[in-house]
Amino acid sequence: MVRPFCPPLLALALLLPLACGDDGAASTSASSTTGAASDTDASTASSSSGSGSTSDGSGSGTTGDATETGAPVTGESLFLEKCASCHGPAGEGSKLGYEIQHPIRDFSSWVVRNGRQSIEFPGTEMPAFAVDEIDDAELELIWDFLDEPAQPSEGVALYMDYCRNCHGVDASGGVSNRNIRSEPPPAMIFHVRMGAGGTNYGSRTAYMPPFPTSRISDAELDALVAAVPTL
Numbered sequence: 505m506v507r508p509f510c511p512p513l514l515a516l517a518l519l520l521p522l523a524c525g526d527d528g529a530a531s532t533s534a535s536s537t538t539g540a541a542s543d544t545d546a547s548t549a550s551s552s553s554g555s556g557s558t559s560d561g562s563g564s565g566t567t568g569d570a571t572e573t574g575a576p577v578t579g580e581s582l583f584l585e586k587c588a589s590c591h592g593p594a595g596e597g598s599k600l601g602y603e604i605q606h607p608i609r610d611f612s613s614w615v616v617r618n619g620r621q622s623i624e625f626p627g628t629e630m631p632a633f634a635v636d637e638i639d640d641a642e643l644e645l646i647w648d649f650l651d652e653p654a655q656p657s658e659g660v661a662l663y664m665d666y667c668r669n670c671h672g673v674d675a676s677g678g679v680s681n682r683n684i685r686s687e688p689p690p691a692m693i694f695h696v697r698m699g700a701g702g703t704n705y706g707s708r709t710a711y712m713p714p715f716p717t718s719r720i721s722d723a724e725l726d727a728l729v730a731a732v733p734t735l
Contacts, residue, residue, distance in 0.1 A: 579649030582642050590628070595650045600628055602669045606655055608713045609647050614705040616643060623679045623708075659731030662724055666715070670708070674735045679708045689729045696725060 575581065584593060590601035597603030602624075604612070619632035638646075656662050663675070672678030675685045684692060699714030701707060720728070 579645035659727035662728040675732050
């Protein structure tokens with residue numbers, strides 16, 4: 505996690521732009537509404553931990569392990585320990601890192617494992633977290649926790665949730681360098697549904713995750729597209 509050099513998951517997506525990446529790496533980002541990331545929401549399902557414990561998909565699932573105080577490990581406790589210093593206690597963002605609620609899980613997992621340089625938050629960066637620091641099951645608990653807040657339904661709020669991290673507050677380009685303010689609605693809808701860049705997660709200018717109707721409904725997408733020119 506999306507930045508000074510924040511401790512923990514510091515910048516899960518300097519993310520979730522809607523899943524933007526960094527051009528030097530195997531890259532990806534693109535033209536359309538993303539946010540972090542923003543974000544390929546073809547989201548992944550919760551996985552099981554090596555000890556046989558699983559997340560419950562609710563965001564407050566627990567593993568079989570416990571903290572030093574004896575409390576069960578939850579997505580929230582992991583997030584507060586590893587990520588909140590940059591991304592806020594609920595992933596709402598701060599002056600050090602992006603808002604990363606409703607993560608695109610495959611992209612976000614790539615950011616966590618690989619880290620990324622900051623562009624929008626000077627003087628900060630997202631460190632890489634190895635499996636021995638945050639294992640895959642714990643990562644799923646964190647994603648579950650970040651999916652707990654209700655998804656917005658209004659156009660501007662949807663844009664800020666899913667697209668702002670890559671395309672900027674006013675959709676004029678942002679870190680993706682892709683201005684979508686005047687993009688025709690049919691083209692924008694196509695890009696949102698299809699994505700771009702495959703799994704080239706590292707590129708902020710080539711990658712954009714696809715957003716299926718299970719993540720953004722047709723009605724929500726129409727509202728989002730209509731809001732872009734008004735930003």
